[in-house]
Amino acid sequence: MNPKLVILDRDGVINRDSDAYVKSLEEFQPYPWAIEAIARLCRHGWRVAVATNQSGIARGYFDRATLEAMHRRLNALVQAAGGHIEHIAVCPHGPDDGCACRKPLPGLLTEIRHSLDLPSLAGSWMVGDSLRDIEAGRAAGCRVALVRSGKGTRTLETHAEVLADVPVHDDLAAFVEALLNSDSPLAR
Template sequence: MPSADRLVILDRDGVINQDSDDYIKTLDEFIPYPSAIAAIARLSQAGWSVAVATNQSGIARGYYDETTLETMHHRLHTLVREAGGEIAHIAVCPHGPDDGCSCRKPLTGLLEQIRDALGMKTLKGSWMVGDSLRDVQAGEAMGCHSALVRTGKGARTLAKGKGLETARVFADLDEFVDWLVTTH
C-alpha cells in the first residue's frame, strides 16, 4: 500500500497525452507525450506511486466506447512499463457533465476510487497534477497538493487565473517530476 505522501495522481488528457477539443476518440488519436511517459517511469523508479484520474465524457456522448478507452489505457500501461515504470490505478468517469454522478472532477469520486483501490485511508499529502481548474479543485478537496501543467488546456487555465492560488505551475509533467524528485 502506498503512503499518501508518495502518491502522484495525474489527469490524463493534456498531462500524459495530447488533448483535443474534439476528444481523444481512437487509439490513433491517443498520442502520449514521450517526456510524460519517461516522467512517470522516473517517478516509479524514485519510489513514488502513480495513479490516473480522468474524466472521459466522450463515452456518455457516444464518441467512443469503454472497449476503445481500455485499449488506450492498455497502451499507456505498456508504454510506461517499457520505460521502467508502473501506473498503480486508472480511475475513469464515463459520465457527461449533466449526468449527476459523484465522480466527475471537480467532484472527488475519482480520487476516492483511487484511495480505496490502493487501500489508503487518506490522500492528504498526495499530489494532484492536471491541466484544468477542476483537476486542482478535486485534488485540493481531498487534501492533495496541487500542480498545474501548461500543456493541454493548462495555458488557457492559467490565463484565467482563478482558483489557482495554491497550485504550483510547471511547463509540463517532466518539469514537475524533475522538481518533485529533487525536492522531496
C-alpha cells in the same frame, strides 16, 4: 503519513488533448516526456495513478473497449520505460449525469484511495491542466499542481486568481523534476 502518490489527469498531462475529444487509439498520442516522467517517479519510490473524465463515452464518441485499448497502450509504454500505473479511475459520465465521480468532484480520487488501500490522500499530489483537476485534488485533500501542457496555459490565464497559490510547471516532466529535486521548490 505521506503516501508518496502522484495522481495525474490524463488528457493534456500524459497525452495530447483535443477539443474534439481523444476518440480512438490513433488519436491517443502520449507525450514521450510524460511516459518517462511517470517511470522516473516509480524509480524514485512514488506510486502513480490516473484520474480522468471521459465524457466522450456518454456522448457516444467512443466506447469502453476503445478507452481500454488506449489504457492498455499507456500501461505498455509506461512499463517499457520501467514504470507502473497502479490504478486508472475513469468517469464515463456526461456533465449533466449527476454522478459523484466527475471532476471537480473528488469521486475518482476516492476510488484511487480505496483501490490503493490508503487511509487518506493527505500528502499525495494531483497534477492536472484544468481548474476541475485542481478542485478535485483540493476536495480530496491532495497537494495540487498545474501543468501548462494541454489546456493548462488557458486555465492559468482564465483562472489566475483562483490558482494564485498553485505551483505551475511547463509539463509533467518539469513537475517531476521539481518534486524529485529537494533543492527545487514546487513553485510558480
